[in-house]
Amino acid sequence: MPDAVRRVAVALPRPLPTPFDYCLDANVAASPLRGCRLRVPLGRGETVGIAVDEAQVPQGDTGALKSVLERIDAVPILQGELWSSLVWLARYLHAPVGEVLATALPASLRQGAALPETQAHGWRLSEAGHTALAGLRAGAPRRFAELLATREHSEEDLDARHPGWRAHARSLAKRDLVERIKIDAVVAAPTVPPPVLNDEQRAAADAIASNESFSVALLDGVTGSGKTEVYLDAIARTLARGRQALVLVPEIGLTPQMLERFRTRLGVPIHALHSGLPEGERARSWTAALRGQARVIVGTRSAAFVPLPEAGLIVVDEEHDGSYKQFDGIRYHARDFAIVRAKALGIPIVLGSATPSLESLHNAQAGRYAHLRLHRRAGSAHPPQVRVIDVRKRPLQAGLGPEAVAAIESTLAAGGQVLVFRNRRGYAPVLLCHDCGWSAQCRHCDSPMTVHGAGRRLICHHCGAQRPVPPACPQCAGLALQPQGNGTERIEEFLSQYFANVPVLRIDRGSTQARDGLQKHLDALGTHPGILIGTQMLAKGHDLPNLTLVVVVGIDEGLFSADFRAGEKLAQLLVQVAGRAGRADKPGAVLLQTHHPDHPLLQTLVTQGYHAFADGELAEREAAGFPPFAHMALLRAEAKHGDPVMHFLQAAKRHAADVAIEVHGPLAAPMPRRAGYQRMQLILSSPSRAALQSVLDAWVPLLYAMPEARRVRWSLDVDPADLY
Ligand code: ADP
Ligand code: ZN
Ligand code: ZN
Numbered sequence: 001m002p003d004a005v006r007r008v009a010v011a012l013p014r015p016l017p018t019p020f021d022y023c024l025d026a027n028v029a030a031s032p033l034r035g036c037r038l039r040v041p042l043g044r045g046e047t048v049g050i051a052v053d054e055a056q057v058p059q060g061d062t063g064a065l066k067s068v069l070e071r072i073d074a075v076p077i078l079q080g081e082l083w084s085s086l087v088w089l090a091r092y093l094h095a096p097v098g099e100v101l102a103t104a105l106p107a108s109l110r111q112g113a114a115l116p117e118t119q120a121h122g123w124r125l126s127e128a129g130h131t132a133l134a135g136l137r138a139g140a141p142r143r144f145a146e147l148l149a150t151r152e153h154s155e156e157d158l159d160a161r162h163p164g165w166r167a168h169a170r171s172l173a174k175r176d177l178v179e180r181i182k183i184d185a186v187v188a189a190p191t192v193p194p195p196v197l198n199d200e201q202r203a204a205a206d207a208i209a210s211n212e213s214f215s216v217a218l219l220d221g222v223t224g225s226g227k228t229e230v231y232l233d234a235i236a237r238t239l240a241r242g243r244q245a246l247v248l249v250p251e252i253g254l255t256p257q258m259l260e261r262f263r264t265r266l267g268v269p270i271h272a273l274h275s276g277l278p279e280g281e282r283a284r285s286w287t288a289a290l291r292g293q294a295r296v297i298v299g300t301r302s303a304a305f306v307p308l309p310e311a312g313l314i315v316v317d318e319e320h321d322g323s324y325k326q327f328d329g330i331r332y333h334a335r336d337f338a339i340v341r342a343k344a345l346g347i348p349i350v351l352g353s354a355t356p357s358l359e360s361l362h363n364a365q366a367g368r369y370a371h372l373r374l375h376r377r378a379g380s381a382h383p384p385q386v387r388v389i390d391v392r393k394r395p396l397q398a399g400l401g402p403e404a405v406a407a408i409e410s411t412l413a414a415g416g417q418v419l420v421f422r423n424r425r426g427y428a429p430v431l432l433c434h435d436c437g438w439s440a441q442c443r444h445c446d447s448p449m450t451v452h453g454a455g456r457r458l459i460c461h462h463c464g465a466q467r468p469v470p471p472a473c474p475q476c477a478g479l480a481l482q483p484q485g486n487g488t489e490r491i492e493e494f495l496s497q498y499f500a501n502v503p504v505l506r507i508d509r510g511s512t513q514a515r516d517g518l519q520k521h522l523d524a525l526g527t528h529p530g531i532l533i534g535t536q537m538l539a540k541g542h543d544l545p546n547l548t549l550v551v552v553v554g555i556d557e558g559l560f561s562a563d564f565r566a567g568e569k570l571a572q573l574l575v576q577v578a579g580r581a582g583r584a585d586k587p588g589a590v591l592l593q594t595h596h597p598d599h600p601l602l603q604t605l606v607t608q609g610y611h612a613f614a615d616g617e618l619a620e621r622e623a624a625g626f627p628p629f630a631h632m633a634l635l636r637a638e639a640k641h642g643d644p645v646m647h648f649l650q651a652a653k654r655h656a657a658d659v660a661i662e663v664h665g666p667l668a669a670p671m672p673r674r675a676g677y678q679r680m681q682l683i684l685s686s687p688s689r690a691a692l693q694s695v696l697d698a699w700v701p702l703l704y705a706m707p708e709a710r711r712v713r714w715s716l717d718v719d720p721a722d723l724y
Contacts, residue, residue, distance in 0.1 A: 004056045008033055008068065010040055010049035011098035013110065017704045019052050019098065023065040035076025035083055039069045039112055048112040050078060050101045072112055077290065078104065081344045082307050088344075089337060092693070093718050094700040095330050103330045104305035106283040116280065118288040120269065122183040123169055124152035129177035136177075144168035145177060154183055156269045160260060192264040194232065195378075201226050204372040205233040208350055212241075212312075214343045218319075218364045219352040221374025223579025224381050227352045230374075231315045232265050234350060239268060239295055243312020243347075247298045248334055250321035251275065252536070254300055256519055266296060273299030273306065301326060304334040304341070311345045314338050319351035319360060320572050325721040333719060354579060355572040355610050358618055362628045384550070384581040384588035386606050390597040398494035399486035404551045404591055405498070412502055412529045416548035416586065420491055420533045421577045424554060425508045426450040427490045428483030431458060431469060435478035440469075444676040451483045454493065463675035486554065492533050503530040536573060550581040550590045559599050562670065563722045564626045571605055571613050627719070631689040633696060634723060635703075636669065637714040638677040644711035645680045653682055655702045660691035670723070677713070683723065 006024040022040050024033075033051035040049055046069060078086065078101060086104055090097040102110050109115070125133070125148040133149055136142040144165055147153065158165045172178040197205060200221075208217055208230070221227045235245045249258070254274045262270045271285040271294035288294035290307040297306050301324055316324075316335045324334040335351065342349035351360055351369070364371040377383060391401040399422070400408075408418050428451040431440040440449045442460035449458035451469065459466050472479055483490070488508050496504040505521050525532075527546040558570040574592065582588020594602060604613045622629045635652060637645045649666035656663050662685050669679035686692040700716065703709055 004058060006030075007055050007057045007065065008038070008051050009053040010038055010068070011052045011096075011101050012040070012042065012047055012049040013098050013102035014042075014047075014096070016096055016098065017701060020049070021065055022068045024054075024068050028068060028071050029074065031074070032076070033071070035078040036074075037072040037077065037109075037112060039072060041066045041069060048072065048110065049098060052097065072114075077109070077115065078307075080307075080309070081311075081341065082305070085337070085341050085344050086305075088340065089332060093330065093332060094696050094716055100330055100332075103302075103332075106279065106286045108279050108283045109286070113283065115287050115290075116284045118284055118291055118293055120154055120156065120183050120293070121180055122152045122154040123148055123158070123178055123180055125149050126176055126179045128175075129172070132175075132177055140164070141168040141171055145172060148178060152181065152183065154269065157263075160263060191267065194236075194265060195226075195229060197229060197233065198226070198376075198378060200374045200376070201230050201233075201378065204230050204374065207370060207372055208234045208348060209237050211348050213348070214346050215348045216339060216342070216363070216369040217348065217350045217372055218356055218360050218369045219350050219372050219374070220356050220361075220364070221352070221354060221372075222377060222383065223354040223576065224377040225354070225374035226378030227317070227354075227374060228261070229378065231317065231350065231352065232262070234313055234315070234348075235262075235296060236266060238312035239266065241312055242310070244289070244292070244294065244308050244310045245296050245313045245315065246303065246306060246308060246311070246338075247296070247315045247317065248303055248324070248338060249298060249300060249317045251300050251323040253318060253321075254298065259298060262296065262298060268295050271297045271299075273297060273303040275300065275302075301334040304332070304337045308341075308345065311347050313347060314342050314349040316349065316351045318353055320353045320355050320357040322569065322721060327721075328715075331715070331717045331720075333721075336719070355575045356614075358568055358614060358621065359628045361611075361614050362618060381582060382587050384578055384590045386578055386590040386592065388597050388602055388606055389591050389593045390595075391593050392595050392597075397498075398491045399553045399593075400491070400494070400551070401593055404553070404593060407549055407589070407591055408495075408499070408531065408551065411549040411589075412499060412531070414548075415529050415546075417525070417527070417529060417544060417546045418531045418549045418551065419544070419547055419577070419580055420495065420531060421535075421550060421552045422486065422488050422491055422533065422554050423535050423573070424450075424485075424487045425461070425489075425535055426452045426459065426487035427455055427493075428485050428487055430484040432482055432484045433473040433476060433478060434480035434482050436473060436476040438473050438475040439484075444674070446671055446673045450487065452489065454489065455483050462671065488533050488535060491553070495531055495533065499531060503528070505530065505532050507532060507534040536577075544580060546586070547580055548582055548586050548588050550577055550588070551593070552577055552591065553593045555592065556595050559594075559596055559601060564621070564624070565722050567601055567617055568614075571601060571610060571617075574605060575610050625685070625687070630685045630687055631692045632720055633684045633692060634717040634720040635682040635684070635714065636679065636717065637681070637712045638669075638674075638679040639712045640677060642678040642680070644708065645678055648706070648708040648712045648714065649680055649682050651706055651708045652699075652703055655706075656682075656684060656695065656699050658695045660688065661686040661695050681723070 008022055008024055009019040010022055011019045033054050036051050037048050038051055086100055090100040133145055219227050238245045259270050259272055271288055273285045286306055289297050292309050316338055319335050326332050339349055363369045389403050394401040411418050430448045431451050440458050442449050442465055444465055445460055445462045447462050449460050452459050456469055458469055473481055488506050492506040503525055558566055578590040581590050637648050639645050646666055653663055665682040666680045669681050
């Protein structure tokens, strides 16, 4: 075909239902393009897309196709299993493939940056350094030289253990006493030996290791039962087989403490991937995984997208955690996608939790997952004593009843630490006029504004709007404006006055932006008596061996939520928070304050435990036709005015009529107005996942084509985490 041209379909990071066609000039290299990044013109600008398909077409057939501007990758960066899993994901979520592929890439690669250097480097003493060592002046540079005199050290190791080393390295390198060398990724041996696993851990570890092909194991073990030791055992065996391991952890579980534990126990560099990393490091970890240099990758949600050319094992820690579900853009579930990938890769996957999701328990009960149980805490720790405290008619100070205050007092007197858990940031959830009943509402959302700054500012937690607390009631001009209820700031105010002689640390998104900041606070506290006040940021991740009392306040709103998952989430949170108490050899106590001491959720949970609660909840979900017994998709739409939203959803509903599914709505969203947008939704549900998928296959292209769709912002959420 002398007059043929190459036409390439490019998936663009835009909400477009299909890829865009471009043509390729002769000067673009001819090797296969699929999975390579291409810079292409779009509108008046340009963007980076990914080639999905190419064909030779006769010259005349290319019409007005624009030309690809640049081929960025000589070889595909998305390929093999990851490529096919991502294409599967786009189909399953009914999301634009270009957006799914872009989501899989670290931001700099998405924007077209070259793949970064991933060669690991280390430092060693030069020959001149060995000679000069004895004559060096005492001080930090000399200590650094002495460290290198024993053996070479990787930069990763130095970063982790010898802060400030770079300055010494620079000054010594100027005199040629030390030198930077390339090292293999796998260097050191484990520096900390593993504990002897107890019988249940051994059995779980052996069950996982018995299998090198695809299988799902639910590692269901109480908090502190040593699940992490089971993961480490499985990862060590995976490394020994010459394979890579991927470990997913919740957003707040990925702490420096945890990475250090993995590093010292496994003896290989740990490649971290989380939202707090500088972009360059994210791209480096991702690329090191692509090149097979990263052997252990530990990351949060988006790490589910790392390439694993030599995959051997995937672990999902705290598999029930809500942070695995992405709430905007591409609404994937990292745990579920990890299972899909493990299947495609033909490798085992371990889902661990003290409070497994109802989905996973259901799968284990149905025999689809191996159910591995750890019933007891490892080592010498005992389970905490949980007491429900009835606070009806009791005097409360910042939400704390007399029993709680007395228990805090005696715990501190005995030298222990206390965690007061309140899942509400700010000073108070509501500002109310005691004279006329006016309360401060957000102007853009159907939601009250939260009082912050010791009662001086109002902030909307949904849209971020802020304004000062008014000097007088805007409705009656009275001066009786009062903050109602208690957030973490107000509890902190009370406790730091009441217990003035011990440190009181508030730990929530307001007080602690950086992950390392939190660790610094905790290090400063050490094991001294003190009080921590926290939201769910504190529910896991940090080992607090001297924490012997947990007080949980303000859970009652969770007992009566309309969300079908609210009970499950509350039960998980309570068990996880309770699990913070008494981690080491000191017994722990948990006080649950409530106005509803007889509520069945609390009763079942406290007297019979999480699994009894889960069994009851599963039976209710089955009777009501909710997940995991039904599969759902949620079509959300919003606009400045309500009419277009209603019209769009009504039209969408007409197109969705199908015997295999139920369609509910259009319904107002639980928060009908947010950030100035009117919000409504349509719920599709079916007992059969396949039936729902086939309806969506036909329906979603129609949504893109509907004229009503152009007047709203809409999104589809397959397997929604909640109906919000
Ligand atoms: P989980 O991940 O289930 O919360 P961890 O693996 O963090 O539990 O273990 C809890 C504590 O018990 C840790 O301090 C850990 O070092 C210790 N531990 C775990 N397994 C053993 C064991 N077999 N022998 C002694 N200590 C153990
Ligand atoms: Zn008033
Ligand atoms: Zn708002």
